[in-house]
Amino acid sequence: MHVLVAGGAGYIGSHTAKALARAGHTPVVYDSFEKGHRWATRWGPVVEGDLADRARLLRAFRDYPIEGVIDFAAYIAVGESMRDPEMYFRNNVANTLTLLGAMREAGVRRIVFSSTAAVYGTPDRSPIPEDHPLRPDSVYGDSKLMVERILGWFDQAHGIVSAKLRYFNASGADPDGETGEDHDPETHLIPLALAAADGKIPHLSLFGTDYPTVDGTAVRDYIHVADLASAHLLALDYLIRTGQSLTANLGTGQGYTVRQVIHAVERVTGHKVPVIEAPRRAGDPVELVADPARARQTLNWTPTHSSIEEIVATAWAWYQRRPSQNA
Ligand code: UFG
Numbered sequence: 109m110h111v112l113v114a115g116g117a118g119y120i121g122s123h124t125a126k127a128l129a130r131a132g133h134t135p136v137v138y139d140s141f142e143k144g145h146r147w148a149t150r151w152g153p154v155v156e157g158d159l160a161d162r163a164r165l166l167r168a169f170r171d172y173p174i175e176g177v178i179d180f181a182a183y184i185a186v187g188e189s190m191r192d193p194e195m196y197f198r199n200n201v202a203n204t205l206t207l208l209g210a211m212r213e214a215g216v217r218r219i220v221f222s223s224t225a226a227v228y229g230t231p232d233r234s235p236i237p238e239d240h241p242l243r244p245d246s247v248y249g250d251s252k253l254m255v256e257r258i259l260g261w262f263d264q265a266h267g268i269v270s271a272k273l274r275y276f277n278a279s280g281a282d283p284d285g286e287t288g289e290d291h292d293p294e295t296h297l298i299p300l301a302l303a304a305a306d307g308k309i310p311h312l313s314l315f316g317t318d319y320p321t322v323d324g325t326a327v328r329d330y331i332h333v334a335d336l337a338s339a340h341l342l343a344l345d346y347l348i349r350t351g352q353s354l355t356a357n358l359g360t361g362q363g364y365t366v367r368q369v370i371h372a373v374e375r376v377t378g379h380k381v382p383v384i385e386a387p388r389r390a391g392d393p394v395e396l397v398a399d400p401a402r403a404r405q406t407l408n409w410t411p412t413h414s415s416i417e418e419i420v421a422t423a424w425a426w427y428q429r430r431p432s433q434n435a
Contacts, residue, residue: 110134110172111344112216114159114207115181117144120222120278120336122287124178125151127337136172138165139181147431148287159203162210169214176218176344177211179204182251185295186226186391189247200251205258212266218347219259220271220340225329225359225396227253227274234363235329235399238274238355245391256355269353271343276329276359276398278336280419281426288426289333298330298420301370302427305379312381314366316388325366327395329359332413332422342407354406359398360414369416376420 111128115121116137121144125135129151137149140158153172157164159181168174182200183189189196204221211219226249227242244250259270279298281288289299297312304312317324339358346354364372370381403409413422427433 109175110136112136112138112168112172112174112177114138114177114179115144117141117146117148117154118180119289119291120275120333121178121180122148123282123333123337124180124340125149126282126287127334127341128152131341134172136168136174138168145290145431150286159199159207162206165207165210166214169210169216174214174216176220176347177207177216178220178340178344179207180222182222184248186246186248187295189251190391193247196247196251197254200248201254201258204255208258208262208268211268212262217266217268218270218344219268220273220343220347221255221259223252223256223272223274224249225274225276225357225398227256228396230393231396234395235361235397236357237399238357238402245393259353263353269347269351271347271353272355273339273343274355274357275336276331276357276396278333279330279423280332280334280413281422283334283413283422285425285429288430289423290430290432292432297366297369298373298423299427301373301381302377302424304383305373305377305381306427310382311384312370313386314370314383315386315392317385319388319394321365321394323365323367326392327363327365327397329361329363329397330369330414330416330419331359331411332419334413335411339403339407339409342409346407356403356407357398357400358403359400360411361398361400363395363397364416369420372416372420373424376417376424
């Protein structure tokens with residue numbers, strides 16, 4: 109099967125392209141390379157194009173017998189989204205609408221969409237099931253929720269079925285070391301803690317030590333990117349098998365505090381992480397942990413790489429060999 113992977117040169121997209129190829133499919137990576145990396149595209153044909161470019165998308169749909177789309181192409185920085193809503197709504201919502209319009213015109217009727225735990229906002233219970241109220245606190249989270257809603261209408265109006273996958277904290281790297289995380293600027297906890305352990309940055313700022321948790325720091329559900337990738341293949345299979353749309357959380361159901369993650373980084377690297385305790389970061393909820401029962405039941409999905417040790421060990425291995433460190 110040929111699958112168009114929009115944003116396939118990015119972090120989760122490249123792992124999913126590899127998983128598709130391994131399963132015998134052809135990932136056709138569609139990426140503007142504004143954020144994506146050439147080194148992350150080694151598992152199939154590459155089409156350089158923007159999501160806003162309907163003609164380019166239609167050409168890709170003509171050039172390859174695409175049976176489904178997996179869409180990772182989006183801006184992901186919560187803080188930046190609050191400073192520039194137009195940029196986020198244009199890229200994440202308007203451009204995804206262009207993709208959907210091109211799919212409709214080309215007769216491609218299945219899409220797996222990258223959504224996020226940020227659609228829940230500050231949750232009123234934990235773990236969070238999919239039917240929890242949707243009250244995003246950020247422009248980023250709302251941009252993803254808007255697309256979820258658009259997808260619902262496209263199913264009803266055009267029979268385009270969709271899997272909306274709400275990721276919790278994507279982390280770790282390809283266990284074979286062929287791809288991994290490389291954001292610029294980096295804002296995520298694990299790569300920054302690794303950089304601090306390695307002495308590349310002077311310290312890690314620990315945002316908030318007065319949360320009502322076991323050690324005062326915020327709790328997150330870290331899910332290995334290879335487990336996310338396998339969920340996308342199962343979701344595509346589900347769309348083909350059932351012809352029904354789906355919304356599912358992707359997390360482990362197990363939370364770790366920021367301090368617990370820092371300790372894991374110290375154990376794996378053998379280096380101390382210099383930490384400066386800082387105030388809470390605006391918009392950070394105290395705890396975000398998935399109820400992953402639906403993905404387990406409907407997709408038969410079980411994370412197999414998501415122990416905190418494997419997440420940190422694969423991230424550390426990647427950190428030491430990632431191409432941009434020599435740039
Ligand atoms: N943290 C620090 N110091 C840092 C970076 C992070 O203490 O330098 C803390 C954060 O405050 C948070 C935890 O580490 O408590 C995890 O932070 P990340 O930035 O790694 O991840 P987030 O939980 O903020 O963000 C993730 C996804 C977003 C998504 C969000 C949902 O990366 O795309 O979950 O709220 F929107």
